[in-house]
Amino acid sequence: MSLTRLTPLTIARDLAEFFASDAAERDRLGGTPKVQRDALRASGLLAMSVPEQYGGAGASWRDTFEAARIIARVDSSLAHVFGFHHLMLATVRLFSRPQQWEPWFEQTASHNWFWGNALNSLDARMMARQHEGWYEFSGQKSFCSGASDSEMLLASALDEQDANSLLMAVIPSGRSGITLHDDWDNIGQRQTDSGSVTFERVRVEHGEMLLEPGPLSSPFACLRPLIAQLHFANLFLGIAEGAFAEARHYTLHESRPWLTSPARFSGEDPYVLHHYGEFWVGLESVRLLIERACTLLDAAWNKGVSLSAEERAQLALAVGSARVAATRHGLDICTRLFEVTGARATHASLRFDRHWRNLRTQSLHDPLDYRIRELGEWALNGMPPTPSFYS
Structure with a gap:
């Protein structure tokens, strides 16, 4: 086996091929994709963003997001939890001391830990x-x-002594007092296990608390929400690319021209070609915006604590632009794909609707209108976005 075959992106493509075999059926069933999550563990991709000195692959954010996007083309639920896993690792790196995050990184790489989210600051x-x-x-x-x-x-959690203070901690999922509820049954992202978790007098050691430097304590620590938003942009682009690929295959192999069309095949119909041309422009524009944002994020990440507020602000604008474009063009393609595939493409067994359901569900993580308002404040008034857990 060649070294090229062992690269993270090649591994991601192999996994995506495996995930694609039953992704539509698993979307119908919902629940935890245990076999597929274990395949991610065995692949080594959970340590993709962990630096090499701690046992990981030391991948850039560009490559880490590319891996998530490859998976999102066939299974956006798995891509979502994969991206969130790396977001959690970034969070402990940004919010805690090296004496804390270094052992967590090492153990993640050596034990193939999967990190989950119980943060939700709202x-x-x-x-x-x-x-x-x-x-x-x-x-x-x-x-x-x-x-x-x-x-x-x-x-x-909110500090009992100061309700305005948000405290964060890293806790083993199996600790006594933690109950993970199987109560996620939404229209999209059905295998992300995005339900609820109950904590009943859970003991958290002082060394598990992320107190220094703490959340959003510097321009560098404020990269966390931008990593999250850029993950969403890549996730949405991956969903749109997957929808485009499925629609294209169906148009070329299954669709029939309308009875008044001058075309012999659907692939020659002028209106079908018009739609695909618009789809392509949308995808290409999002790809370029994401590429620019990834370049800026990697540069910001490598600067560490020397990152300036101005540099962080420029990254926030690039990420916000990519997120808006990915949402809008993604929803457009996932909705209009039926206009180039026809009535028979609505058959339930194909589950082409899952692309729209998945993107629509995840796109509601935070209101797009407020993202656009931030960009408008910059475009009109020269005011950069104020760092928060969502911007």
Whole structure:
């Protein structure tokens, strides 16, 4: 076997081929894709973004997002939890001390840990009570993507003594008092296990708390929401590329020209060609915006704590532009694909509707209108986005 075949992106393509074999059926069933998550563990891709000195592949964000995008073309649920896994790793790197995140990185690489999310800063039902040398987390979190079948959870809670203070911790998923609920049954992203988690007097050691430098404490620490948003942009582009590929195959091999069409085959119909031309322009524009944003993110990440507020702001604008374009063009393609495939393409067995359902569901993570408003503030008034957990 050649070294080329062992590259992370080649591994991602092999996994995507495996995932594609039953992705539509698993979308119908929902639930935890245990076999596929274990395949991700065995592939080594969970350590893709971990630096080489800690046992990982040391991949750039560009390549890590490309791997997620490859998977998203066939299975956006698995791409979502894969991307969130690397977002969780980035979070502990940005919000904690090296004495904390370095061992977590090493153990992730050596044990193929899958990281899940119980953060959701908008859900204020979890409280943290401080004791002598440890904390107690109690409450509930919703939209906990990837929490099921994970080894580690990134969780947040409000400080009981200061409700305006958000505390974060890294906690083993199997710790006593943590209950992962199988209550995710939404129209899209049906295998992301984005349901709820209950914490009942869960003990959290002081060394598991992300207190120094803490959330959003510097321009570098403020990269976390931009990594999340750029993951979504890549996820949406991957979904749109997958929808485009399925529609193209169906148009060329199954569709028939309308009775008044001058074309002998659907691939010659002028209106069909018009739609595909518009699809292509949309995909190409999103690809270029994402490429620019990835270049800026990798440069910002490599600067570390020397990253300036201005550099962070320019990255936020690039990421925001990519996110808006990926959402709009992705929803457009996933909706209009039926206009180039025809009535028979709505047969339930094909599940072409899953592309729209998946993108529509995940695109509601945060309102696109407010993302566009931020860009408008910059375009008109020269005001860069204010760092938060969503911008």
